[in-house]
Amino acid sequence: MNDYIHRKIEETILEASKYFSVIAVSGPRQSGKSTLLTQLFPLYEKYSLKDLNILDYAKNDPIAFLNQTDEGMFIDEIQRCPQLLDYIQGIVDNNPKRHFALSGSSNFEVMKNLSESLAGRAGVFELLPMSIQEVTGKVDLDNLNQILYNGLYPSICAKKNIAKFFYPSYVRTYLEKDVRDLLQMKDQIRFTKFLKLCAARIGSLFNASELGAEVGVSSKTISHWLSVLQASYLIMLLPPYYENIPKRLVKSPKLYFNDPGLACYLLDIETPQQLDRDKMRGAIFENMIVMEAIKHRYNMGLEGGVFFYRDSNQNEVDLLIKQEGELTAIEVKSSMTYSSSFEKTLTQIEGWIKTPISKKAIVYSGDFENSSGDINLINYRHISSIL
Numbered sequence: 001m002n003d004y005i006h007r008k009i010e011e012t013i014l015e016a017s018k019y020f021s022v023i024a025v026s027g028p029r030q031s032g033k034s035t036l037l038t039q040l041f042p043l044y045e046k047y048s049l050k051d052l053n054i055l056d057y058a059k060n061d062p063i064a065f066l067n068q069t070d071e072g073m074f075i076d077e078i079q080r081c082p083q084l085l086d087y088i089q090g091i092v093d094n095n096p097k098r099h100f101a102l103s104g105s106s107n108f109e110v111m112k113n114l115s116e117s118l119a120g121r122a123g124v125f126e127l128l129p130m131s132i133q134e135v136t137g138k139v140d141l142d143n144l145n146q147i148l149y150n151g152l153y154p155s156i157c158a159k160k161n162i163a164k165f166f167y168p169s170y171v172r173t174y175l176e177k178d179v180r181d182l183l184q185m186k187d188q189i190r191f192t193k194f195l196k197l198c199a200a201r202i203g204s205l206f207n208a209s210e211l212g213a214e215v216g217v218s219s220k221t222i223s224h225w226l227s228v229l230q231a232s233y234l235i236m237l238l239p240p241y242y243e244n245i246p247k248r249l250v251k252s253p254k255l256y257f258n259d260p261g262l263a264c265y266l267l268d269i270e271t272p273q274q275l276d277r278d279k280m281r282g283a284i285f286e287n288m289i290v291m292e293a294i295k296h297r298y299n300m301g302l303e304g305g306v307f308f309y310r311d312s313n314q315n316e317v318d319l320l321i322k323q324e325g326e327l328t329a330i331e332v333k334s335s336m337t338y339s340s341s342f343e344k345t346l347t348q349i350e351g352w353i354k355t356p357i358s359k360k361a362i363v364y365s366g367d368f369e370n371s372s373g374d375i376n377l378i379n380y381r382h383i384s385s386i387l
Helices: 010-016 033-040 052-060 062-066 084-094 107-117 144-150 163-183 188-199 208-215 219-231 245-250 260-266 272-277 281-299 340-351 380-385
Strands: 022-026 045-048 073-076 100-104 122-126 235-238 254-257 306-310 316-323 326-332 357-364 376-379
Touching: 010 022, 010 033, 010 122, 022 033, 033 073, 033 100, 045 052, 052 062, 062 084, 084 100, 084 107, 144 260, 144 272, 144 281, 163 188, 163 219, 163 260, 188 208, 188 219, 188 254, 188 260, 208 219, 219 235, 235 281, 235 306, 254 260, 254 281, 260 281, 272 281, 281 306, 281 316, 281 326, 281 380, 316 340, 326 340, 340 357, 357 380, 376 380
Parallel strands: 022 100, 022 122, 045 073, 073 100, 326 357, 357 376
Antiparallel strands: 235 254, 306 316, 316 326
16 A cells, blocks of 8 residues: 555554454544454455345345455445444453454444443444644645645545545545434435534534523433434544543533544635635644544543543643643643743643643744743644653
8 A cells, every 4th residue: 555654553553462352443534444444454355235235235234244255354444234243252251362453433332332242352443533743844834724624634634535525525534324223314305404503613612502592402412412422433522621520521512523633614614715714724733633642542542531630710621631640731722932931831731630730832823932940841743752
């Protein structure tokens, strides 16, 4: 694959494959799952359940389907035939030398069935769109508006598609397939409005009652719809950080999309130039940086560990990353010009949080960088240096 862009998660998956008979990769549509597994396990025989004939075979005779080869087997779109997982369990229990690679686009279906059928037998990973570190040298990272508008989906980064064609098709496919399958929904217009209103709330606290009033549905319906967006990886909820863990779980999370380009499309931003005058530019930039932190954790095979801080006095820090009992505190600013006011919350944070803070940084769009002081000043292109 000459145009293959290597992913940071590769090393983690290959290490896990030494210990698990089954490797499963889930994530949003078109995040590169199939390409990744084909690259990592080139000798596995691949069967895509997108092919209706293969799907029919798998459903009607799963044992024969799974025993077509004694070698490794890669099954793409496993969520289309989740009953295969029970049979895979039996095969690997009887013969641990059999190996399977599985990919799926629906978090809810894949993870629910994996946890029930393959507990302790499968290494499960989540693959999001490309990270800035992964596309360094592959795309022009100097033009921030262009990055935010294009987003970081593999087909765009590999120049196989462009944003103005990719995202309308992506959302249409999502609404027609994933939403229909997960919700059996008739009122697609209201759901589309809900999706766009979520985009307008990037970086804000999630409020189901407020959204329900605007869309014209109950807060219970909004919460259900949000769970569908999470299950299909379109939206990520960033939890608040509290040192009293039960308290952390009941406070409102912040809402972000999996990709800035997708957010731009849902916000009706039609060109990179429009971002210069759009009031959401700062929130979209923050969205990109928050997702970089989440991708970094996923790529190491880790879950959670990424938070924001806000207390009752409205003191706030954009991003906290917890590793080995210590925190990295990050403030995100879309400005190209540094201001000493950017450091205000970072100089005060030790008074709010008892957990040791090992690193502090301001991530912004300016070119001047400084790592000599207590607070690092970092250009967004080098965000990986602080994660």
